[in-house]
Amino acid sequence: MNLIEVAKAAGVSKTTASDALRNSGRVSERTRQHVVAVASKLGYSPNPVARSLRMARTGAIGLHLPEVLTRSEYYMSFVFGVVDQAATMDYDVTLLTARHVSSHRFHRVDGVVLGDPLETDTVVHGLLDSPVPAVTCERYTGEAEPAGVVLSDHAAMLDTLLDHLHAQGAGHIAFLASSTVTDWGRTLQSTYLRWCERHGTRPRLREMAFGSPTAIMQDNVRALLNADPEVDALVCAPDGAAAAVLPVLRAAGRTIGGDLLLASCVDSAALTHTDPPITAIDLRPREAGAACAQLLFDVLSGETPKGTVRAQPIGLTERRSTRR
C-alpha cells in the first residue's frame, strides 16, 4: 500500500494526498479529513522517519567501538543490534577507524553511533567534533555534546545489587572499579561510595584502567583481600573480572557463595558456566545497539530534537555466587 494508491482511492492527486497526510495546510480541512479516512481504511500508515531518510545522502551510518577485547561479547552483540536496526531502514553500517578521523572522511555516512565513548579516544574526539550527528551509548564524559544519548540506569541497578548482597548477609562489600574515563565507570564508583555512606560501612574500592589485563585484576583483588580479610562480598565492575579472579579467591581459601559473595557489573555467557555461576547485571547490549541506531535515525529525520536522551532498561541475573 503506497501513497499513489491512497491518492487514487481518495480521488485526489498524489501531491494533495501527501499534503493532506503531512497536515501541511495547503489542502482544505475537508479534503484532509477525507484523505486521512481513506488512508486509515486502506491501512496506510506513513512512516515519517523512513520518508525523511529517503532523502538522506549516503545510505550508511558509522559505528565506532573501543578496541577492548575483554568486552568483545558485549560489543559483538551491540554491533549486531546496530546492524539489525539499520537494516530495517535499508541503511548500511560502516566501521569507523582513526583513519576516517585523520582524513576527515565523514562524507560517506549520515551519522555515527559511538559505543562507550572513551574520553581518552582520539577517534571519539574527532567524530564528536565533526559535522556528522553522533549518538552515544552512555554519556560522553568529555567536552562535546552528542546529538543523542542512550542511557541505562546503572546507579539504580548497582543499588539493587548491593541491596541484594546486603540481604544475603554481606556486611563488608568490596568493589573492583573500572576507571572514570567512561560515564559508566564513574557512575558505578559514585553509586558504590554513596551506598556505603548510607549504610555506614567503610568503602573498599580499587580502581583499574578500562580494559586492564587479567593479571592486573587478579593482583588488585589479592591486595584487596590481604589488606581487608573481613571482606565478605566482592562486586567487580570490569567485564571479565569476576571470572578472572576466581582462582585468586580460591587460593585465598574463600568459598564463593559461602564466606564470600561474588557479582559482576557485566554479564556474559562465561559467567553461566563458572563454578559456581556468577550473579551479574545484564546490560542487554543488542537492545542498546538497536536503540542507538533508532535514536540516530529519529534525529536524522528531524522527528526527534538534537540532545535527546533515551533510557534503555537493564536487568539483574541472580546466580549461585550470591546465594548463601
Place this chain on the structure above:
Amino acid sequence: MNLIEVAKAAGVSKTTASDALRNSGRVSERTRQHVVAVASKLGYSPNPVARSLRMARTGAIGLHLPEVLTRSEYYMSFVFGVVDQAATMDYDVTLLTARHVSSHRFHRVDGVVLGDPLETDTVVHGLLDSPVPAVTCERYTGEAEPAGVVLSDHAAMLDTLLDHLHAQGAGHIAFLASSTVTDWGRTLQSTYLRWCERHGTRPRLREMAFGSPTAIMQDNVRALLNADPEVDALVCAPDGAAAAVLPVLRAAGRTIGGDLLLASCVDSAALTHTDPPITAIDLRPREAGAACAQLLFDVLSGETPKGTVRAQPIGLTERRSTRR
C-alpha cells in the same frame, strides 16, 4: 615521494613516467630503464594494488559473520583485523545482513569478506551467488567458488595437539566435535579419526551443532564420560566448550591436568584464567581478518588471480590443563 616528482627528476611527462613504471610498452626500453632507475634512486615504489584500487567504484568492502555469540571474541578480533587492513587502503568496511542479499544491494561494496561461511547461511549463499568477488576465511563447504580463500592448517595443528596429549601419557583421547557445516569442523573431525586409526585407538567422538549452548556441551561430555570412564584426555572443538564443561568434569571427580587432560581447539582470554588454565590452539583471528582483506584487495586489483588460496599460520598454547 609521488609520481610527479619522479617524472620531474627523470625529465619526462607524468604519463610517460606512469607508462614506464607500469611497463605498458608505450615507452622505449631505454626510457623505461631510465625512469625505473630514477624512481628506485628516489625510493619511489609504486603500490600497484593501491593504484588499481583508486579506480574502484565504492571505496568499501562488505563483511559478513555468523551470528554466533559463543565465538564473539574470535569474531571481534577478526572484525578489527579486516577494518585495520581496509583502512590502510582507505577502504571502509560495511557489515552485511540478510537484507542486503534479499534486496540484491551489492552495488555499495567492491567485494566481500566472509568469516566462517556456514553452508546453512542463506546470506552466504546470496553473497557467493552475487557478482561481487568474495574471500572466505576457511573453505566454503557448499557449491559456490569464492574469489579467494584464507586457510589455516587445522589438521596439522590438531595432530600436534593430539601428539602432545599422547606424549603426556594420554591413551584414550575423547573429542567433542563441532558439526560439519564448516570446513573447520569437518577437518577437525576427520583429523581426529585418522589420528586414532594411526595410533590403533578407538575413537570417542560426540558431534554438536555450530554455536550449541553450554547445557548441550555439558550433557554431551557427561554422556561421553559415563559411557567411557577410561577416557584420560578430552579435546573440545567448539569455542567456549572447554571452559563450559569444567564443572561437569569436576562433578565426575576428575582432576584436570591429573587424571584428565583437557584442551580447546579455539583459544580465548577466558582459558587463561580457568583453574587450571587450558591448553588451546591460537587461531590468530586478527591476523586472519587482515589476511582476508589483503587477499580481497589483491584480487580486486588484478594482482592475484581469482581462486587463490593463502595459508595463515596458527599456533598451540600449552597450559597447565595438559601438563601431568
